[in-house]
Amino acid sequence: MRAVIVAIGVAFLISLFCTPIAIKVFTRLKAGQPIRAEGPAMHQGKKGTPTMGGVVFILATVIAYVAGHLALTTLPDAQIAQVEPTITALVLLGLMVFSGAVGFIDDFLKVRKRHSGGLNKRGKLAGQILVGAIFGVVALYFPSSMTDVRGNATNTETVGSTMLSFIRDIPALEIGKIGAVIVIILVVMAATNGVNLTDGLDGLATGASVMVLAAYALIAFWQYRHWCADPNYPVGEYCYTVRDPLEIALIAGAAAGACVGFLWWNTSPARIFMGDTGALGLGGLIAGMAMSTRTILLLPIIGGLFVIITMSVVIQIISFRTTGKRVFRMSPLQHHFELAGWSEVNIVVRFWIIAGIGVAIALGLFYSEFLAAVS
Numbered sequence: 516m517r518a519v520i521v522a523i524g525v526a527f528l529i530s531l532f533c534t535p536i537a538i539k540v541f542t543r544l545k546a547g548q549p550i551r552a553e554g555p556a557m558h559q560g561k562k563g564t565p566t567m568g569g570v571v572f573i574l575a576t577v578i579a580y581v582a583g584h585l586a587l588t589t590l591p592d593a594q595i596a597q598v599e600p601t602i603t604a605l606v607l608l609g610l611m612v613f614s615g616a617v618g619f620i621d622d623f624l625k626v627r628k629r630h631s632g633g634l635n636k637r638g639k640l641a642g643q644i645l646v647g648a649i650f651g652v653v654a655l656y657f658p659s660s661m662t663d664v665r666g667n668a669t670n671t672e673t674v675g676s677t678m679l680s681f682i683r684d685i686p687a688l689e690i691g692k693i694g695a696v697i698v699i700i701l702v703v704m705a706a707t708n709g710v711n712l713t714d715g716l717d718g719l720a721t722g723a724s725v726m727v728l729a730a731y732a733l734i735a736f737w738q739y740r741h742w743c744a745d746p747n748y749p750v751g752e753y754c755y756t757v758r759d760p761l762e763i764a765l766i767a768g769a770a771a772g773a774c775v776g777f778l779w780w781n782t783s784p785a786r787i788f789m790g791d792t793g794a795l796g797l798g799g800l801i802a803g804m805a806m807s808t809r810t811i812l813l814l815p816i817i818g819g820l821f822v823i824i825t826m827s828v829v830i831q832i833i834s835f836r837t838t839g840k841r842v843f844r845m846s847p848l849q850h851h852f853e854l855a856g857w858s859e860v861n862i863v864v865r866f867w868i869i870a871g872i873g874v875a876i877a878l879g880l881f882y883s884e885f886l887a888a889v890s
Contacts, residue, residue, distance in 0.1 A: 519736065522583030522765050523772035529575040530776025534568065538780065538787045541565035546626045564785060567622045569793020572773035573615045576800075577608055579769035603759035606654045606674045607766050607803040610646065614707055614799025617642035618791030633791070640704070646799065647703035651675065651696035654806060659744075659758050672744070672758040675699060680809040682884040683755060699806055702814065706805075707798030709821030712828055712847045714794040717783035719849060719863045721774050723820050723870040724797045728771035730817055730874045731804040734881055735764035738808065741885075753888045755809075763807050770800055783860050813880065819873025820866055824848050 541547075547563035617639060625633035634642075654675035677695045679688035690698065714720035739745075739760035741753060748754055757763075774797070780786045789797075805814040815822050827848035834842045843851040852862050 516736070517589070518583045518586040518761070519732065519765050519768045521586040522579040522769040525582040526572075526575045526579035526769040526772035527776040529578055530572050530773040531779055532776075533575065534571050534777055534780045534787060537568055537571045538565055541567060541787070546622075549625050549629055561785070564788055566626070566788040566790035567619060567792045568777060568781065568787040569615055569618065569789040569791075569796050572770070572777045572789075572793065573611060573796045575773035575776065576611065576766065576770045579773065580604060580608065580766055583765040583769065601759045601762050602653065602657045602659070603674050603762045603807060604766065606650050607763065607800060607807060609650050609653075610703065610799035610803040611770070611796045613646045613650075614643070614703065615792050615796025617646065618707075618711075618793070618795035621795075622790040622792050643704045643707055643795075644700055647700035647802075648696060650803070651699035651703075654699065655692045655695050672756060674758050675806045676809055679811060681812040682810065682881055684809050698811065699802070702805060702811060703799055703802040705825070706802035706814070706818065706821070707795045709818060709825045710798035710801065711791060711794040713821055713824045713849075714789060715847055715849050716853075716859050716863050717785035718778055718781050719866055720794055720797070721778045721781050721789060722863070722867050723818075724801070725771050725774045725778065726867075726870050726874045727801055727818050728767045728774065728797075728804070730878055731801075731808060732764050732767035732771060733878065734808050734810065735760045735767060735804075737881075737885075739764060753885065757807065757809055760808070763804065766800070767804055770797070783863065810881070813877055816873055816880070817877040819876075820870035823869065827851070 542565050546565055546567055549562070617634075620642070621633035621639060623633070655673055655677070658671045658673050675695055676684050677689060677692055678684040678686060679690060679698070710720055710724065713723060738755040738757050741755055742748060742760055743754035743756050744758075745754075777789065777793075781789065801814070801818060805811045805817075810817075824847045827843060828846045830842050831846035834840055844854040845851055849862050849866065853859065
């Protein structure tokens, strides 16, 4: 737990104190956020606010991960915790960094063109598929070689699974390695686009992501405390078959802490936006969390707000193309309420409540399964 706390603290402090530096740098570089002309009129006042702030909390997460590993060296059970960086960390941080890189290209093109249209849809989609495919293959084809002090294999799991999962793997839903890679790609696409669509109001996506990442930190740490690969865990007791759960908890906690530090400057009125850099980076990491904790089908509940906002866009498109009529004044959903007269802060706080409800329900389902198993 000490290593996770260290990672959270380091990520928070780096993000909190480095974001103002990023604001000055991006302002000097004239990296202001272009605003869509067809968007809500009140957004025109945000024109010129520096974007690409996601660079800060992505870097903070990576640095905090290293700091957390340094803290692990002081633990007496370091051989169980695996002090050396793992494939799990490579996959999770890789999904965050390279998904963020796709978003960075999009942001850069927007700033360069001085227009809200950056990377075209096909280009962004191709980037998401490529990132999901690369790290999906790594997650499925590189098993752990973790051994105990006697040299016996204690964990030969891969980061991902060839089975679909809810609270844990579902044996009846075996899909094979190729099928699993395809699922990972789809989850990466869904999560990155979900967070990106949610990122429309000051602090909305950042605050919701903090809750989701904190939930995954709790889930992963609980799995670590009840880990089948731990040689000190009582034989026959209920446990979780995952790979490197402490690594997962450390990274999720670091990312949550980094987002909290960033939220200090991103909340209304925002002095910097995360941009597609941050939104796609967070989405990629959240997708990786669902895959590595074996809770893929639980993700739509944990990220309930992202699902609701994404579905508002889908419904709007289907309705307009089939009937010529719009269901909402504007999509994504948060803009509908803006045009209905709600204040930005009101929308953000209420949507945070919705995000919190989804997280609470998901954690309740996760823990209730454990209680049912041990009762």
